[in-house]
Amino acid sequence: MVQAGRVLLLFIIMVSSLRASAQSAVTLPPPSFTLPFLPSLSGLWTVTIGANGNVQPDFEGARQDRLSALPIFSIHRPGSAAGFVSPRDGASFALFDWGGFRAGPVGKVRAGRTASTDTGLNGLGDVGFAVELGGFAEYFPVDWFRTRVEVRRGFGGHDGIVSDLSADVILPIVQRVTWSGGPRFTWEDAHATAPYFGINAEQAAASGLLAFDAKGGSHSAGAGTQVRFQVDPHWEVHSYVEYDRLLGSAAASPLVTLRGSPDQVRIGLGASYSFDVGGSGAP
Amino acid sequence: MNRSPGLRRKIIMPALAAALLAVLVGSCATIDAPAKLQSLRTVGIVSAVGDEFMLTNAGLTGFADSDQHFSIQPWGIDDLMVTRTAALLGSRFQVQPVTYRRASFAAGERAPPIAVMNLLHDDPIKEFVRSEVSPQGLDGYVIITKATSTYGSRRRTVAGLGIIRTGAVLGSYAELYALYEIRVIDGREFKVIDKRPAVPLNSDEMVRLAGPSRPVDPSLLPTANEPGLNDQLKAALTDLVERSLAATLQDFRLD
Numbered sequence: 449m450v451q452a453g454r455v456l457l458l459f460i461i462m463v464s465s466l467r468a469s470a471q472s473a474v475t476l477p478p479p480s481f482t483l484p485f486l487p488s489l490s491g492l493w494t495v496t497i498g499a500n501g502n503v504q505p506d507f508e509g510a511r512q513d514r515l516s517a518l519p520i521f522s523i524h525r526p527g528s529a530a531g532f533v534s535p536r537d538g539a540s541f542a543l544f545d546w547g548g549f550r551a552g553p554v555g556k557v558r559a560g561r562t563a564s565t566d567t568g569l570n571g572l573g574d575v576g577f578a579v580e581l582g583g584f585a586e587y588f589p590v591d592w593f594r595t596r597v598e599v600r601r602g603f604g605g606h607d608g609i610v611s612d613l614s615a616d617v618i619l620p621i622v623q624r625v626t627w628s629g630g631p632r633f634t635w636e637d638a639h640a641t642a643p644y645f646g647i648n649a650e651q652a653a654a655s656g657l658l659a660f661d662a663k664g665g666s667h668s669a670g671a672g673t674q675v676r677f678q679v680d681p682h683w684e685v686h687s688y689v690e691y692d693r694l695l696g697s698a699a700a701s702p703l704v705t706l707r708g709s710p711d712q713v714r715i716g717l718g719a720s721y722s723f724d725v726g727g728s729g730a731p
Numbered sequence: 732m733n734r735s736p737g738l739r740r741k742i743i744m745p746a747l748a749a750a751l752l753a754v755l756v757g758s759c760a761t762i763d764a765p766a767k768l769q770s771l772r773t774v775g776i777v778s779a780v781g782d783e784f785m786l787t788n789a790g791l792t793g794f795a796d797s798d799q800h801f802s803i804q805p806w807g808i809d810d811l812m813v814t815r816t817a818a819l820l821g822s823r824f825q826v827q828p829v830t831y832r833r834a835s836f837a838a839g840e841r842a843p844p845i846a847v848m849n850l851l852h853d854d855p856i857k858e859f860v861r862s863e864v865s866p867q868g869l870d871g872y873v874i875i876t877k878a879t880s881t882y883g884s885r886r887r888t889v890a891g892l893g894i895i896r897t898g899a900v901l902g903s904y905a906e907l908y909a910l911y912e913i914r915v916i917d918g919r920e921f922k923v924i925d926k927r928p929a930v931p932l933n934s935d936e937m938v939r940l941a942g943p944s945r946p947v948d949p950s951l952l953p954t955a956n957e958p959g960l961n962d963q964l965k966a967a968l969t970d971l972v973e974r975s976l977a978a979t980l981q982d983f984r985l986d
Contacts, residue, residue: 458765492930494939505798524942525929532884548885588885590796617885620790623937626884681937 455710466535496522498684498720507561508644509694509701510568510707520720532618533715535688536632538598540584554584560605561644568707573645578605592618606616608640614672616646620664629673632692638665645701658705662697668712669693682722733919733962747903752858752952766925768915768983771871775918778875779942780911781808784968785893786953789883792898801953805963808892808972812875812911815973820873828871831864836876845904856914857921871917878912878928880941884962889940892968897938901967905952907964909971910946913979943975 486724498520506512538556563569582600598612616630645661647655671693677685693699694710704710746977784803786795817826836859860872877891895906912928914936929942951964 526939531881531886545886550886589886590792590794591884592791594885620897622899622901623904634820678937681939 468645480487488615490664491602492526492724493523493726494526494722494724495724496520496720498718500716500718502714505709505712506566507569508712509698509704509710510566511707511709512566512568513713520718526724532594532616532628534596534614534616534628534672535590535690535714536614537596538580538584538600538612538674540598540628548588548590549585550587551583551585554582554600556580556598556600558602558605568703571653571657572607572647572703573654576605582610592620594618602640606640606643608637608642611635616672620631624678626676627673628675629671631669631671632690633669634663634667634692636698637669638662638697640664641667641697645694645698645703647702657702660701660703662695662701665697666695667698668710683719684722685719687714687717736795737807740965761915767917768871771915772829773823773863773869774820774824774871774873774915775827775866776873776875777810777829777836777860777868778816779809779831779833780812780813780877780891780909781806782833782837783891785880785889785891786955787887787889787895788898789887790896790899790903799953803892803916803965806968808968809875811969812972812976815976816873816875818982819977823897825867827864827869829864830871831915834864835859836874847854854914857916857923860916860918861921867876867918869925871918872916874914875911876914878942879912880908880910882940890980892953894947895965896949902948904938904945905947905949906938906940906970907947907951908940908942908969909968909975910942912942913983915983925965925983926967927979927982928977932975943971943978945971 456618500518500520502516502518503513504516506514536556540554541552541713542550544550545553556579558578559578561569561575563572563574580600582598584596584598586596588594590593592617595615596613598610600610600612602610607694611634613633613635614626618626618628620626641664642662644662645660647660648655649659651657652659672688672690672692674688676685679685690713692712694704694712698704698709738950776951782802782804784801786799786801788798801853820826836856856874856876858873861867864872879888879890881887882889883897889908890910892909893907895908897904897906910929912926913928915924915925930939931939932943933945934945936944940947945967947967951961951967953961953964
């Protein structure tokens with residue numbers, strides 16, 4: 449779990465990209481070292497801090513929801529962040545960027561599952577957290593429409609292949625408010641599905657559920673929507689709703705049909721504050 | 732509802748610690764100019780920013796909407812930048828006039844599609860200073876060239892001087908920008924002593940670019956391929972350049 453927290457933190461730092469604005473100028477001593485191939489640390493930087501609250505299923509396929517909170521943090525050059533990010537996106541970095549097409553590595557953390565946290569999991573044992581690493585590609589034919597695909601391989605809790613496809617319309621309603629939304633689809637192979645939805649003989653005996661051999665294929669389909677409101681140059685609030693309907697083996701698993709639900713909803717609400725450090729600023 | 736018992740210890744506390752560390756690293760910011768800058772006496776100034784003005788359509792656009800480029804050489808923005816920089820540096824340095832081929836410096840490299848390539852190639856401006864600036868032999872050269880910034884949902888790149896017009900469902904808005912960077916190059920070894928982008932000017936803008944920008948009335952948008960006749964646009968751009976030059980040179984601690 450400690451490792452999961454560290455990996456999660458790294459991803460939060462990598463992926464957070466919220467609009468920023470300048471405010472203060474702080475003069476500090478210069479760093480005592482430089483890295484020849486990296487930009488200088490000196491100058492103006494924008495720091496964003498905040499928090500995000502989420503209501504989501506206790507585990508994938510669960511009927512019960514749980515509340516969780518995560519910090520928001522990023523540090524970047526003024527004006528260098530922004531860009532559209534969907535709540536489902538993995539943390540990614542574009543190595544290739546040309547004409548609206550971007551591609552590069554992507555990573556995501558899939559939370560573990562602890563049997564003692566939900567009665568629906570009685571007898572099924574724990575599943576450790578998984579780190580999923582792979583690649584992404586996205587294409588913007590225009591500013592207001594994005595398609596994206598991620599293909600990731602799991603390490604830890606599962607060792608299968610997961611592929612997420614999504615499309616989003618991104619509409620600036622007015623300067624301060626942006627709405628986005630669109631369809632989602634996930635495909636998983638058997639190695640990614642079985643640890644969460646398969647039930648072997650031992651688990652069947654312990655849980656009272658029928659044994660189930662989970663296979664790969666279509667995993668879920670749904671839709672998501674997000675609203676961002678720039679309150680002022682420093683404050684931003686955002687909210688999202690993501691709905692998925694489990695498909696295939698995930699939906700057919702006795703864990704879902706008898707103790708859970710194929711309808712999965714995630715709701716999030718967050719706020720962030722941005723400020724500048726470094727540089728002498730404007731006169 | 733369920734809360735992980737170790738959530739605070741395992742995730743939140745390390746997150747806050749790393750956040751604090753990153754803030755400290757990030758704010759190890761500027762600022763005393765290196766000794767090498769202090770040793771310069773004679774400098775020449777090169778500016779190659781103001782040859783072209785770009786109109787970028789963003790936000791709600793049609794599939795066929797493309798960027799438009801206009802020549803604004805008659806506005807003399809580069810001459811203004813050289814004059815203004817010389818005035819700001821004059822009390823500290825002996826500024827000498829130089830001649831150069833502006834087109835070479837203004838050629839503006841296109842960012843390679845593979846990001847890491849940006850880090851591997853050498854800065855061509857150093858060679859331009861060696862081969863295309865006269866006279867040689869000054870202690871240093873202050874070189875002002877176009878810089879870039881990303882903007883909007885798909886992180887489009889804008890560079891140099893221009894306006895971004897963003898269409899929304901209810902109305903539209905426009906942002907005027909002057910994106911440039913300043914290098915100080917050693918006049919004998921032709922090494923970059925320091926390099927900084929022009930800093931954003933206003934802390935209370937809703938639109939934020941990586942350099943100086945300000946909102947403008949959409950009526951200032953260049954039309955009919957004749958931005959040269961748009962005196963209001965020229966005045967707004969000139970003001971942005973003049974104010975940002977002072978702020979950026981202040982960041983160098985050259986003045």
